[in-house]
Each structure stands twice: as C-alpha cells, then as structure tokens.
Amino acid sequence: MVIEIEKPSSVRLSKVAISKTHGEDSPYFAGWKAYDENPYDEVHNQSGVIQMGLAENQVSFDLLEKYLEEHHEASSWGKGAPGFRENALFQDYHGLKSFRQAMANFMEQIRGGKVKFDPDRIVLTAGATAANELLTFILADPGDALLVPTPYYPGFDRDLRWRTGVKIVPIHCNSSNNFQITPQALEAAYQSAESMDLKVRGILITNPSNPLGSAIQSSILNDILDFAVHKNIHLVSDEIYSGSTFSPSEFVSIAEILRNRNYKDAERVHIVYSLSKDLGLPGFRVGTIYSYNDDVVTTARRMSSFTLISSQTQHLLACMLSNHEFTQNYIKTNRERLNKRYDMIIQGLKKAGIECLKGNAGLFCWMNLSPLLNEPTRQGELELWNIILNQVKLNISPGSSCHCSEPGWFRVCFANMSEQTLRVALQRIHKFMEQRKVCSVNR
Amino acid sequence: MTQTRYYRTRSPEPEKEKTGGGGGTAMRVIVPLQGVVQGRGGLVLGSIIPCALFYFLQFYLKRNRDDPDDKNESNSTSQNPTTRSPSSEHLTELPGLTRSLSRALLSPRNSGPVSISARVSGIVKGGDSPYYMGLKRVKEDPYDELDNPNGVIQLGLAENKLSLDLVKDWLAENAREAILGNGKELSVSGIAPYQPFDGLMEFKVAVAGFMSQVMENAVSFNPSQMVLTAGATPAIEILSFCLADTGNAFLVPTPYYPGFDRDVKWRTGVEIIHVPCRSAENFHLSIAALDRSFNQAKKRGLKVRGVIISNPSNPVGNLLNRETLYSLLDFAREKNIHIISNEILAGSTHGNEEFVSMAEIVDQEDTDRKRVHIVYGLSKDLSLPGFRVGVIYTFNEDVLAAARKLSRFSATSAPTQCLLISMLSDTKFVRTFITTNRERLQRMYVQLVAGLEKMGIKSIKSSGGFYCWADMSGFISSYSEKGEVELWDKLLNIGKVNVTPGSCCHCIEPGWFRFCFATLTEKDIPVVMERIQKVLKPVN
Numbered sequence: 009m010v011i012e013i014e015k016p017s018s019v020r021l022s023k024v025a026i027s028k029t030h031g032e033d034s035p036y037f038a039g040w041k042a043y044d045e046n047p048y049d050e051v052h053n054q055s056g057v058i059q060m061g062l063a064e065n066q067v068s069f070d071l072l073e074k075y076l077e078e079h080h081e082a083s084s085w086g087k088g089a090p091g092f093r094e095n096a097l098f099q100d101y102h103g104l105k106s107f108r109q110a111m112a113n114f115m116e117q118i119r120g121g122k123v124k125f126d127p128d129r130i131v132l133t134a135g136a137t138a139a140n141e142l143l144t145f146i147l148a149d150p151g152d153a154l155l156v157p158t159p160y161y162p163g164f165d166r167d168l169r170w171r172t173g174v175k176i177v178p179i180h181c182n183s184s185n186n187f188q189i190t191p192q193a194l195e196a197a198y199q200s201a202e203s204m205d206l207k208v209r210g211i212l213i214t215n216p217s218n219p220l221g222s223a224i225q226s227s228i229l230n231d232i233l234d235f236a237v238h239k240n241i242h243l244v245s246d247e248i249y250s251g252s253t254f255s256p257s258e259f260v261s262i263a264e265i266l267r268n269r270n271y272k273d274a275e276r277v278h279i280v281y282s283l284s285k286d287l288g289l290p291g292f293r294v295g296t297i298y299s300y301n302d303d304v305v306t307t308a309r310r311m312s313s314f315t316l317i318s319s320q321t322q323h324l325l326a327c328m329l330s331n332h333e334f335t336q337n338y339i340k341t342n343r344e345r346l347n348k349r350y351d352m353i354i355q356g357l358k359k360a361g362i363e364c365l366k367g368n369a370g371l372f373c374w375m376n377l378s379p380l381l382n383e384p385t386r387q388g389e390l391e392l393w394n395i396i397l398n399q400v401k402l403n404i405s406p407g408s409s410c411h412c413s414e415p416g417w418f419r420v421c422f423a424n425m426s427e428q429t430l431r432v433a434l435q436r437i438h439k440f441m442e443q444r445k446v447c448s449v450n451r
Numbered sequence: 452m453t454q455t456r457y458y459r460t461r462s463p464e465p466e467k468e469k470t471g472g473g474g475g476t477a478m479r480v481i482v483p484l485q486g487v488v489q490g491r492g493g494l495v496l497g498s499i500i501p502c503a504l505f506y507f508l509q510f511y512l513k514r515n516r517d518d519p520d521d522k523n524e525s526n527s528t529s530q531n532p533t534t535r536s537p538s539s540e541h542l543t544e545l546p547g548l549t550r551s552l553s554r555a556l557l558s559p560r561n562s563g564p565v566s567i568s569a570r571v572s573g574i575v576k577g578g579d580s581p582y583y584m585g586l587k588r589v590k591e592d593p594y595d596e597l598d599n600p601n602g603v604i605q606l607g608l609a610e611n612k613l614s615l616d617l618v619k620d621w622l623a624e625n626a627r628e629a630i631l632g633n634g635k636e637l638s639v640s641g642i643a644p645y646q647p648f649d650g651l652m653e654f655k656v657a658v659a660g661f662m663s664q665v666m667e668n669a670v671s672f673n674p675s676q677m678v679l680t681a682g683a684t685p686a687i688e689i690l691s692f693c694l695a696d697t698g699n700a701f702l703v704p705t706p707y708y709p710g711f712d713r714d715v716k717w718r719t720g721v722e723i724i725h726v727p728c729r730s731a732e733n734f735h736l737s738i739a740a741l742d743r744s745f746n747q748a749k750k751r752g753l754k755v756r757g758v759i760i761s762n763p764s765n766p767v768g769n770l771l772n773r774e775t776l777y778s779l780l781d782f783a784r785e786k787n788i789h790i791i792s793n794e795i796l797a798g799s800t801h802g803n804e805e806f807v808s809m810a811e812i813v814d815q816e817d818t819d820r821k822r823v824h825i826v827y828g829l830s831k832d833l834s835l836p837g838f839r840v841g842v843i844y845t846f847n848e849d850v851l852a853a854a855r856k857l858s859r860f861s862a863t864s865a866p867t868q869c870l871l872i873s874m875l876s877d878t879k880f881v882r883t884f885i886t887t888n889r890e891r892l893q894r895m896y897v898q899l900v901a902g903l904e905k906m907g908i909k910s911i912k913s914s915g916g917f918y919c920w921a922d923m924s925g926f927i928s929s930y931s932e933k934g935e936v937e938l939w940d941k942l943l944n945i946g947k948v949n950v951t952p953g954s955c956c957h958c959i960e961p962g963w964f965r966f967c968f969a970t971l972t973e974k975d976i977p978v979v980m981e982r983i984q985k986v987l988k989p990v991n
Contacts, residue, residue, distance in 0.1 A: 019787055019822045022756075025693040025853035032856065064644055072639045083627040083866075098610065099837035134681045134839075138860045145718055149568045150697075171692055171718070171857070209568070240565055276565040290645045291865030293681070307571045313713070314685045318864040319837030324630075 029170040035393060036061070036162040036409035043403045050428060058433045061403040063218065063371045064424035065252065065288035067345040071338050072288070075328055082327035099319050101312050103132040107322040110329035111296055115281060117335055118251045123263040125298060131308040132322070134293040136248050136282035138315040140167045140212070143278055143297060146307050147242045148174045148209035154244075155179050155197045155211045157189045159374075159410035159417070161218045168212070177201040177208070180413050183376075186365060187220055189213070189228055194235045210242030210276075211235070216249040216259060219410050219419035220374050221350075221367035223253055226260040233265055233273065242276045251286030251339055253369040254347035266300070274300035283325070285371060286342070292321050346371070346423060349430070353422045356434035360441040371423040375404070378416025380444065389415040400440045402433055570718070581939055582607065582709050585949040594947070596974065604971070604979055607949040609765060609917050611799065611834045611969040613895060614888040618834055621880055622870075629873035630866045642866045648859040650679030654868040657875035658829075658842060665798030665832055665885060670811045676844055678854040679868075683795050683828035683841040685861035687714040687759075690824055690843060693853045694789045695721045695756035701791070702726050702744050702758045704736045706920075706956035706963070708765040708793075715759070724748050724755065727959040730922065733911050734767045736760065738778045745786060757789030757822075758782075763796045763806070763915025766956050766965035770804050770914050776812045780819055789822045796916050798832030798885060801893035804914035813846065820846035829871070831917075833884070838867050892917065892969065895976075899968045902980040906987060910966075917969035924962025926987050935961045938986075946986040948979055 031037070039061050048056035076083060102108075108127040115125050133139040148154060150173030156164060157179040168176055179197040181187040194211075201208045211232060216223040224232075236243040245262040253259040266274050279298040284290035294317055299305050329335055353373055354364055365374040381388040386408045393406040396418075407417035422430055579587070585607045594602035630642070650658075655674035662672045680686045695701065697720030703711060704726045715723055726744045728734040741758065748755050758779065762771045771779075783790050792809035800806045813820045825844040830836035840863055843854050875881060900910055900919055910921040927934035932954045939952040953963035971979070 019789055019847075020756075021849055021853065022693055022696045022699075024696070025849065030856045062645070066640070066644070069639050069643065072643065076639065080627060083630045084623075099839070134860075134862055134864070141860055146567055146571050149570060152568075167860075171860075209566075242565060289643050291643050293862050293864045301565075301567075303567055307567070310713075311571075311718070314681075314688055314718075315861045316681055316839050318681075318839045318867040320630075320867045320870060321864040324866060 024171055027170070029166065031162065031165040034162060034409050035390060035406055039393075039397055039403040039405070042397055046401075048401070048429065048432075050426070054432075055401065057397070057401045057403055058429060058436075059403050059424065060421045060433060061405045061419075062424050063285065063421050064290060065285055065342075065346075065371050066425070067349065067423050068288055068338065068342045071334075071341060072328075075331070075334050079327060079331070082324045099316060101132075101309050101316060103130075103317065104319065104322040104326055106330065107317075107326040108132070110326045111281075113332075114329045114335055115250075115298070117339060118286070119259075119261050119263065120256050123261065123267050125263070129298055129300070129305055131297040131299070131305060131312055132317045133295040133297060133312050134315040134317055135290070136246065136280050136284065136295040137163065137167050139280045139282070139295040139297045140164070140244070140246065141170075141172065142308055142311050142315065143244055143280065143304075144168045144172045144174050145311065146304055147244070147278075148172065149207075150174065151206070152209045153177045153201045153204075153206040155194070155201070155208060157181050157193075157213060157217075159187070159219055159407055159412035161214060162405070162409045164212070174209075175206055177204075177206065178411055178413075179211075182414055183365075183417075186222070187217075187374075189224070189232060191231050191235065194232065198239060208239065208241055210244060212244040212246065214246040214248070215262070216247075216253060216369035218249065218370060219372060219405065219407075220365055221370040221372050221419075222365065222374075223259045223369050226265065229260060229262055229265045233262070233269075233277070236276055237273045240276075242278065244278050244280060246280040248280065248282045248285050249370045250281070251342065252346055252371060254343055254350060255368065256343070258368045263298075271300065276301065278304060287338075292325070293317060294321065294325065349422045349427075352427070352430060353420065353434065356431075357437065360434070360438040361445075362437070362441065365417075372419050372421040375418045375420050376416060377418055378414065381416050384415055386415055392416075393418070396440070400436050402436060570720075580709070580955055581936060581952050582955045585939075585943055585951070588943060589949050592947075594975075601947065603943065603947045603949055604975060604982070605949055606966045606968070606971070606979065607951045608970055609831070609967050610836060611831060611888070611892075611917050613891040613969050614884060615834050617880075617884050617887060621874060621877070625873060625877075626870060629870045642869055646862075646865050646868075648862040649855045650677070650858075650863055651865070651868050651872075654863075654872050655679060657872045658827075658840070661829075661833075661875045661881060662797070662827055662842070662844075664881060666806060666808050666811075670808055670814055672810065672844060676846060676851060678843040678845075678851065678858050679863050680841040680843060680858050681839040681861040681863055682830060682836070683793070683826050684710065684714055685858075686826045686828065686841040686843045687711070687791070687793070688717075688719065689854050689857045689861070690791050690826065690850075691715045691719045691721050692857065693850050694791070694824075695719070697721065698754075699756045700724050700748055700753045702741060702748075702755055704728050704740075704760065704764075706734070706766055706953055706958035707759075708761060709951075709955045711759070721756075722753060723759075724753065725957055725959075726758075728767075730911075730960055730963075733769065734764075734920070735769060736771060736775060736779070738775075738782055741779075741782055755786065755788055757791060759791045759793065760809075761793040761795075762809070763794075763800060763913075765796070765916060766918060766951065766953075767911055767920045768913030768916040768918055769911060770800070770806055773805075773807045773812070776807060776809060780812055780823075783822055784819055787822075789824065791824050791826060793826045795826060795828045796831050797827070799888070799892060799917065800915040801889050801896060802914040806915065810844070822847070824850060832888075835871075838871065839863060840867070840871065895968045895971065895973070898973065898976050899966060899971075899979075902976055903966070903983075906980065906984055908983075918965050918967040921964050921966055922962060923964050924960070927962050931961050935964075938962075939964070941986050942983065946982040948982050 043057045043059045046056045048058040108130045111130055112125040112127045133142060153175045154168060156176050158181055168174060177197050177200055179189060179193050181189055181193060198208055213232060233243060247261055250259055250261060262277055262279060266277060277300050282295040283292060297308050357364055357375060363376045367373050377392060380392055382391060389406050389408055396402050396404060405419040589603045589605045592602045593599065594604040652674065655677045659672040659674045659677060680689060700722040701715060703723050705728060711723065715721055724744050726740050728736060745755055760771060779790060794808055797806055797808065809823050809825055813823045823846060827842040827844060829838060829840040845851055896919060903910060903921055908921050908923055910919040913919055923938060924930065927938045935952050935954055942948050942950055951965040
C-alpha cells in the first residue's frame with residue numbers, strides 16, 4: 009500500500025522577487041564572479057584576473073585622506089565639533105541644510121560657476137542607483153516607457169525597470185557618427201515605442217556618457233530638450249561623471265542649456281548626481297536628485313524616506329565640501345590624474361593596434377575590437393570576451409551588455425587600480441594582440 | 452467602567468463618491484422633454500423609456516464622477532484618464548470611459564503641463580494628516596523651558612531622547628577613530644570603495660550580537676541571514692515587494708504605526724487589510740479576528756500573502772505573548788502565508804513582562820522558518836534614527852537572495868557602519884546603555900501614566916516603546932472620528948501639546964490617543980498635565 013506523503017506547499021514569493029529583471033545573470037556580472045574567484049594582486053597573485061569592469065575612482069584617495077587628517081571636525085562628534093548639533097543624530101527627509109548647501113556649491117564648482125543650484129531643490133538619496141529608480145517611480149507608471157540612448161550602463165535595466173514595471177526603449181546610436189544621439193534616432197525610438205503601444209514618459213541620458221566616456225555636445229543637448237518639449241515628456245540627465253571630465257571646458261550640463269533658455273521648459277528636467285564617481289566614495293551612498301519641477305521635488309523628498317543618507321555621513325561631507333580650498337584643489341587634481349590615466353591607456357592600446365572612441369571624461373574608455381571578431385555578431389563578441397576573460401585574464405565589459413547595436417565594442421575601466429597594475433594589464437593586451445597576429449600569419 | 456458603545460464600523464470599502472448635485476442637471480433635461488412628450492399620448496411610451504434610460508445614465512455617470520479634488524485642474528497634474536494607479540484605490544470608477552467623458556464635460560483636454568505618474572499624483576495633492584500637521588506645528592513653535600515656554604510640547608514623535616547623553620558621550624570620545632582608524636592607520640580606502648550593498652559582514656556580526664543582547668540572549672542571530680538596509684522603513688518595503696504582488700494584501704492588526712500605509716502600500720501596490728483590535732481585549736491580537744479578516748478578504752477576491760505584527764506594538768505598546776505567537780504561526784501555516792514581525796522596539800521594553808521574539812518561536816519549529824521574517828533597526832533602541840540602520844532577518848533563502856539584491860536601493864553608509872561596529876563591540880557601553888535606557892523609559896512612563904490617571908484618563912498597560920495609549924473618549928464631544936480630531940485640534944492649538952489621534956493609526960474605537968514620552972524631561976510632565984487639564988475642563 010502506497011502512503012502518499014503530502015509535502016507542505018512552500019510559501020510563495022512575489023513576481024518581483026523571482027524575476028530576472030535584476031539582470032545579474034548577464035556577462036557584465038558574470039565577469040565579476042570570475043574576478044572574485046581569482047582576483048589579481050600585485051604581490052600575492054600576479055596571474056589573477058585584473059578587474060577592468062568596475063567604474064570606480066581610486067586615483068585621488070590621498071587627497072581625501074589628507075583632508076580628513078587635517079580636519080578633525082569632519083569625523084568628530086561632540087561638543088568640540090563645529091556645526092554639530094544634537095539634531096544631527098536625528099533625521100528628516102529634508103536632510104542637513106549645510107550638506108545640501110555644500111552639494112549645491114560643489115555641483116556649481118564642477119560646472120565652472122556657469123549655473124547656480126538652489127539647495128532647496130536638492131533631494132538626497134542613498135546613491136544614484138536609488139535616485140534613478142526613484143525618478144522612474146515618479147515620472148512613469150508600470151507599463152510606460154523611458155527612452156535611453158544605447159550603449160548604456162547595464163545597471164539601468166535593473167534600476168529603471170525592476171520594481172517600477174517601466175520599460176526601456178533604446179535610442180539606437182552607432183559608430184558612424186561616434187555614437188552621438190540624433191533627432192532621427194530619437195524619433196525612431198519614440199515611434200518604436202508607440203508601435204508597441206507603450207506610453208513614453210521621458211528620456212534618460214547620461215552625460216558624460218557611460219560607457220562611451222565622452223560628454224554630449226551642447227547642440228545635441230538642445231536637440232534632445234527640443235524633442236522632449238515637442239513630445240511633452242520628461243528629461244532626466246544623469247550627470248554622475250560631470251566632475252570626471254579631463255578638462256573643464258569639455259562638459260556642458262543640461263542646467264546650462266536651460267539657463268540659456270531662461271529656464272523655459274525647465275519643469276520637465278531633472279538632474280541626477282552622486283559622489284560615487286567624482287569623489288570616489290561609492291561606499292558612502294550619496295546621491296541627489298535636482299529637479300526644476302516643484303511637484304517632483306516634493307514627491308521625491310517624501311519618497312526618499314526609503315533611501316536616506318546617514319546623517320553622520322552628511323555631517324562629514326558637509327564639512328569637507330564646504331571647504332572651498334579643498335574642493336577647488338580636488339576637482340583640478342582629480343581631472344589631471346584621470347586625464348593622465350586616460351592618455352596612458354589610449355597610448356598603450358594604440359601600441360597594441362587597438363583603437364578607441366575619442367573620449368574626454370569618465371573612468372573608462374570605449375574600445376573597438378570589432379576587427380578581431382570571428383563573426384560580426386553578439387555571439388562573436390561574447391566568444392572574444394570569454395577569451396579575454398579566461399586567457400588574458402582581464403575582466404572588461406562587452407558592448408552587448410550595454411545594448412550596443414554594433415558588436416565588438418568593449419568598455420575598459422582604468423581608474424580603479426594602481427598605475428603599475430594598469431601597466432600589467434596593457435602588457436597582457438599587447439601580448440595577446442601579438443599572439444593573434446602570429447596566429448593569423450601562420451594560417 | 453462600562454459605557455454603551457457602538458462600534459463604529461470602519462469599513463475597508465473604498466469611500467463612496469459624493470452624489471450631491473447629481474440629480475439637478477438630469478432634471479434640466481427631463482422637464483423640457485416632458486413638455487414635448489405630454490402633448491403626444493401615442494408617443495409617451497416611445498419617449499418616456501429612452502428619457503428614463505437617459506436619466507438613469509446621467510445619474511449613473513454623475514455618481515461616478517471624479518473626486519471633487521480633481522476639479523483643481525490648474526494645480527493638479529493631468530492624469531491619463533485610462534491609467535489605473537494603485538495609489539488611487541479609494542476612488543470607485545468605471546474603467547476609462549466615465550473619466551474621460553466627465554473630464555470632457557469639465558474642460559477641453561490639450562497638452563497641458565508635463566504629467567507625473569498616477570501612482571504619485573495623489574500624494575502631491577493629498578492633504579496632510581493630523582500626524583504630519585502636528586509635527587509641523589512643533590517645528591514652527593517648539594517648546595523650550597527658558598526660550599519658548601509657550602511653545603508646543605512634542606508628544607507625537609516616537610523618538611527616544613532619554614538616553615541620548617550616553618550615545619553623545621561615546622561618540623565624542625570615540626567617533627573619529629572608529630570611522631577612520633578602527634585601531635589601524637588612518638585610511639579612507641577601507642570605507643570609500645563599493646561595499647556589499649547588504650552590509651559589511653563585520654557590521655552584521657556586530658548587529659546580530661546587539662540584537663541578541665537586547666533580547667536578553669534568549670535567541671542568537673546568524674549574521675548570514677541578515678540584510679542591512681538604510682533604516683527599517685525600506686526593510687518593510689523590500690519585504691512587501693518580495694512577499695506580495697501588486698493587488699495582493701497583508702493583514703495588519705489595528706491600531707498600527709501610520710507609516711505602514713506608506714511603507715507597505717505606496718510603491719508596491721499592495722493593500723493592507725485592517726484586523727481590528729479592541730479595548731475590551733486591551734487591544735491584544737485575536738486569532739479569531741485575523742481569521743475573520745482573512746475570510747472577508749477572500750470574499751472580496753483579495754489574495755492575502757501575510758500578516759504584519761509589531762512586537763512591541765506601536766501605538767499601544769503591548770507585547771505579544773508566547774501563546775499568541777505560536778497561534779499566529781499555526782494560523783500562517785494553515786493559510787500558507789508569511790509573517791513579518793516588526794521587532795524594532797525589542798530593546799525598548801520596560802517593566803516586567805517577558806519579550807518573546809518570533810525568532811525564538813521558529814528556532815524550535817523547523818518547518819515553518821521559511822515563512823517568518825523579522826524587521827529590526829537601530830533607530831529606536833539605540834536612538835540613532837539619523838544613521839539609517841535597518842535589518843531584514845529571514846530564514847528563507849529565496850527572500851534573502853532577493854532582498855540582498857534590492858538592498859542596493861537602500862544601502863547603509865560605510866563610514867557609519869564602521870563607526871557602529873566600534874560602538875556595538877564596546878560591550879560595556881552597550882550593557883550600560885540598555886539597562887540605563889530601560890530604567891529611564893520605565894520612570895518616565897510611570898510618571899506620565901500617573902499624571903494622566905489623575906485627570907481621569909486611563910491607559911492600556913504598556914511594556915515597551917516610548918508612549919502610552921490613552922483613552923480620552925470620555926472627553927470628546929461626539930463619539931466619532933470627528934469628535935476625536937476636534938479634541939486633537941484643541942490639544943494642539945489651545946493646549947499646545949502635540950499628540951497622535953487614534954484615527955491616524957486606524958483605531959476602530961474613537962477617542963484613543965498616543966502620548967510619546969521619550970522626548971520629554973521629567974520637568975516637562977507637570978507642564979504637560981497642566982496644559983491638558985486646561986483643555987479638558989470646559990468640555991465637562
């Protein structure tokens with residue numbers, strides 16, 4: 009006699025919990041796993057995987073350390089610390105006024121003083137990841153769409169879509185014009201959304217661009233804003249790399265475009281910023297939304313309850329960013345060092361016979377390996393990526409994970425390592441290219 | 452004392468639309484038509500029926516017209532009429548047709564200002580509840596013994612300032628080293644780069660240890676089962692996202708913390724079903740009431756995914772005993788649903804009652820561990836709401852995996868974690884703090900309750916939290932929410948004390964108020980009593 013043992017039905021999770029929209033199964037993240045299992049170390053593991061897939065800025069840590077050493081009040085807490093108030097231990101979603109003021113000043117400095125930012129329009133979030141998701145919740149309903157130019161930061165698939173239920177419709181850009189956004193591409197994307205019965209609520213651009221590593225020209229910014237006005241939709245400008253341009257004159261913020269138009273049509277524009285890239289402090293979890301729309305500011309502030317910045321962190325950074333001497337020096341020095349790194353990697357790649365897109369900002373370069381592909385397809389790109397990861401032992405990001413419409417492009421980060429490590433990476437690439445030349449000659 | 456009471460039924464049904472003025476326009480159509488029809492008897496039937504149908508159609512459409520608030524077209528952001536948003540669950544409406552029809556009658560549609568999502572436009576327009584209005588008044592006119600003796604005294608904020616001096620002293624001596632040095636050389640590279648979004652392991656270990664300590668070591672917590680978040684607020688929201696789909700529901704005993712409406716429902720589209728607790732049972736949770744609410748939900752076609760309890764509870768301040776927790780687990784097992792146990796005040800118990808964590812209940816009962824999830828945080832027990840440290844503690848691997856990924860949107864700050872690792876590892880400090888804090892809470896609680904009692908205001912015995920839940924129904928002009936809010940208003944604007952009316956917490960019985968005492972000093976108590984007395988006298 010068979011006795012049926014009834015298994016207790018396991019309690020179910022939600023669709024959000026089990027969905028794959030977090031995107032963490034893509035090659036972008038798989039490469040990180042390979043790195044985690046076998047990380048390069050200058051001394052202890054010289055044959056390990058070098059991480060070139062993480063856009064982190066470690067070139068200016070010493071400047072931060074020097075500041076903290078000389079300014080005890082930033083990390084101190086107590087009667088001696090100037091600006092410390094009992095209320096600093098508490099919190100309301102407006103955030104510390106002194107910190108918002110300091111952020112506004114810092115953002116102004118980065119833009120060479122060409123525009124002013126009102127601290128009361130700054131909403132604080134725990135990182136730009138949260139800021140982008142929050143804006144999406146506010147500007148679009150489930151099932152609506154945002155237009156995003158390709159190639160784009162792989163994290164957007166998760167940040168803009170996962171919990172919000174909003175869709176991304178790509179604005180296709182290609183190498184024929186250095187991946188710049190054109191009015192035709194904008195219109196094509198909009199039509200594509202309409203044909204899928206999707207309501208477009210806004211455009212999200214990253215300026216300077218990730219993964220391209222270049223700033224968007226002001227004429228194009230004007231085109232994009234005109235398009236947004238014409239379609240009566242929002243424009244989100246993620247300017248997280250604005251302080252990482254190699255020269256101050258190269259970057260034009262959407263805020264400047266608005267100022268030139270006397271802030272007409274400003275209520276549809278929202279800027280995202282963070283200290284994770286420019287200041288190299290991703291661990292601190294500091295992001296902001298700057299909106300010219302009062303309703304968005306009010307709502308974002310209330311919604312920021314889910315993602316507030318630690319008041320202790322705000323206090324520390326308020327001290328640091330209010331120090332004009334420090335910020336001026338930091339911005340200038342950081343730019344120079346990034347520029348130097350960029351030159352180093354471009355030259356190194358050139359010597360190995362590899363071309364890159366001309367860049368002027370960011371923590372990475374956009375490398376063209378399309379001549380090396382077995383076949384000009386996504387498959388071909390992934391095969392090449394696999395070889396680079398497992399044989400050359402470099403983790404770089406394949407363009408397909410950034411939704412690039414042309415196969416063969418890769419994003420290579422250069423600021424998250426020492427100069428020595430970068431040299432090792434370039435040597436490996438050089439060796440790899442040499443070997444391929446030999447192989448193709450022998451065929 | 453027994454009073455004949457009717458229990459106001461706070462129906463969870465959506466509010467009905469106002470029907471005022473509905474018939475007027477219809478009559479303006481019918482009367483002239485009657486003039487036409489009367490003279491032609493043969494056409495009566497042929498005319499009256501379509502007229503009647505037209506009349507009823509008009510009446511039906513008017514009943515389902517937009518909320519009067521929407522009439523403010525110039526201020527409001529225009530909504531897509533066919534979008535149904537989760538946040539507008541209080542409006543009964545026919546999908547699509549009616550809204551656009553009535554809007555066309557009101558004003559022609561053109562492009563207008565750029566719109567924001569339907570799910571938040573309600574928030575933008577929405578009026579402020581007494582909870583927020585009271586906080587605002589205190590901010591504008593805060594009481595100070597010396598500088599502003601006529602200001603508003605804060606009894607509406609569940610924050611604990613009683614033991615802040617201990618925390619401040621520790622920080623003054625140790626903060627700098629803790630953030631940057633931790634015994635080692637000054638280093639930014641330890642705190643600056645990307646860290647695991649769900650918290651540093653070292654910090655999880657410290658928090659697990661602290662949780663154990665505050666719960667008197669009755670249970671030990673495994674750091675690998677923790678996800679740290681920027682406060683308990685996102686912890687609750689993340690769990691809501693993980694355990695329920697849009698349109699599903701959680702059962703929550705009332706009265707409950709007003710913030711749940713935002714944390715559980717706002718962005719998730721999940722509903723809350725009220726499970727009323729009553730003064731006759733000292734507002735203790737009854738499994739029978741849970742069962743009733745579960746069945747009612749089922750009849751309405753709502754899928755219940757879990758129960759959210761707070762232990763110690765807010766606003767009542769009572770504890771759930773071992774027996775109830777076991778019964779709750781049985782209930783959850785029977786219905787195959789989750790339990791979220793919000794234990795954020797576990798370290799703020801005072802008095803003699805035993806606190807039992809849900810973790811203790813499932814420790815022994817293996818099979819049901821997957822359905823239990825605990826929320827904790829350092830905002831209440833350690834008086835550090837500004838630092839944003841919340842905890843999701845779960846035995847369910849799948850929830851853990853999902854929550855870890857979602858914590859990226861609400862991660863704790865690295866320097867703060869380093870600071871707190873030091874603080875929580877200072878076992879002497881922690882022990883002193885927990886004990887002293889409990890003593891001070893108890894002392895303040897006793898004084899407040901005694902003061903209220905002298906005025907004939909009884910409260911429910913509380914063993915945890917920063918407040919007492921008091922019955923002022925004898926002092927309200929009408930036994931209704933209206934009467935309760937009137938009294939709240941008098942207390943705020945005449946008495947200059949900010950307290951929280953029970954309606955904000957969805958209490959089913961009018962007249963109950965929450966008095967928070969942990970933002971007061973002992974000297975404030977007599978002042979508070981005097982002011983309350985001033986307000987109460989005239990009514991009697």
